[in-house]
Amino acid sequence: MKVSELGEFGIINLLTEVAHNSRDKAATSWQQLFLGISDDAAAWYGDSAMQLATVDALRQGIHFTLETTPWADLGWKALAVNLSDIAAMGGLPRYALISLALPDQTEVENVVTLYKGIIKLARQFGVTIIGGDVDRAPLIDISITAIGSTSSRTQPLLTRSAAKDGDKMAVTGYLGGAAGGLEMLTKHLQFDTEATNSLRQAFLHPYPRVAEGQILVKKGVRAAIDISDGLVADLNHICQSSRVGAKIKVDRVPIMPAVKANFGARAPELALSGGEDYELLFTADSEILEQVKSSAPCPITEIGEIIADEKNEISLVDSHGRPVHLTKTGWEHFKPERRQR
């Protein structure tokens, strides 16, 4: 079987199983491990705090093209997607290592611009770049590992597996902007200046919700994920890990205004399955959710609820509770319906 037939999540599940079955459970590293390859980031016990690490790559022709992504934004985004994973665990990012592949003919000036994009974001979160590797390759490839920690050893984490039947489901910020921005850039769509700027920003310059992740933890939220694959696809990760089902009230999903104004009937699809918004999706009881709403520096919108469901299914309903169908529900690599960004 080819990897294209099995799909990205299929490959990940298979490799996770291989790794799990052959683990040396006597190893100290295994005994101190809290969470392995099953969440936004791995977590292990340090002395004064839980340690966190995650890796994610941006690959030319797959995740970006230079036509849509300027060098500085590429650097920013390559780090942002990783800090977002640390944020989604309720952690604070601290260090980053950069593995970079570049074509021979790349202008040195562009590499410096890329690197400055990484550093610009790193500085905002007190992240220090501690290592790297540079090679030549036919295409640009930036793989960043982010290392972080919780604020204390007793601080709980935000995990994919903590959602409970009866929890309300909510998201930070607005959705659909990244997918709308990508479409605007690839199809050269012309919108007004404000919409153009906010769509560009959403796609090229995601801002990791580190502060919001901290607030979620403090207010008692325990289940969260960052929206990278798409709202439905990432909610599916929560449902599978928590062994629950979920109901999304489609009309409640906070669509970015510029998407609503410019993509008409397709706006909900972009918000539900577009991906790359790097907002946090979390679940909690009503009381905790109210507390989060009153403390968060960004909009927090309730979009549905977690329900008991052995099949771990997600249903979409309209304002009257009637089922809604969407054509796409997220994206994964290797599958035929994949997109090029």
Place this chain on the structure above:
Amino acid sequence: MKVSELGEFGIINLLTEVAHNSRDKAATSWQQLFLGISDDAAAWYGDSAMQLATVDALRQGIHFTLETTPWADLGWKALAVNLSDIAAMGGLPRYALISLALPDQTEVENVVTLYKGIIKLARQFGVTIIGGDVDRAPLIDISITAIGSTSSRTQPLLTRSAAKDGDKMAVTGYLGGAAGGLEMLTKHLQFDTEATNSLRQAFLHPYPRVAEGQILVKKGVRAAIDISDGLVADLNHICQSSRVGAKIKVDRVPIMPAVKANFGARAPELALSGGEDYELLFTADSEILEQVKSSAPCPITEIGEIIADEKNEISLVDSHGRPVHLTKTGWEHFKPERRQR
């Protein structure tokens, strides 16, 4: 200027400078940092031990081809090069994160074999795979981040910058095997079974010198590097970082017997500049060196000495102390004399 003109080390130096100049020195992560992008691995203060992290990638067509490197060996080697960096700091590897890119048409079976190769080595050192990322891409790309620690908070590290005028210089094991193995596989050279096996092993299956790194630290060695770019090139890293010069006694360099037997007059060149042997090169005073020799589980060979030299030059001398010239002194990416493996 193109990156091919500046070269790999030029790019790394430039990016290190950019990162250094824009560091936020008020950040906790910076204050707790012991060593940044200037050694085999980065190091920062944990509570009970110094924490270490490093990243290195194997890229298809640059570092390997599937014609010379079977999938299982590719996995082994991708992790080995990183554990070697942790070993060269005197650290113990603990965790690894794997960022993997695969062509659509890759057989799933091969991916599993690759992964099992990684795990086989991981188990030998109690390393747990804690994270990963899988994407499609036109070429195979494996970037691994290894995270480790020292055995205690007070344990000193092995660094590139601790070599001193008057130190003796020594290496673990034998050199030239990886370069000989690569040449044997690419040129389909026919040698006897024993030589074939040991050359294959040297190129495809390097064994990280973790235990040896621990012994070096315990016996009082403070300066070391692993030989990835080539003996002369890696010694050059030590000389630049320690602001010293060095004299290599070419006749003393321990050439792998299979290389000596099959590559004739070219054997010294393979041993001095071949790279990828992943042996440790270290410097220490004679007394410490004697102690290392009597405790190490592998051959330890004295190959020259560190000298005071403002230009940080490396000279090669024969058994009579006469200068020797070599055509190649190591390799780096982007430079015209680069090799494809």
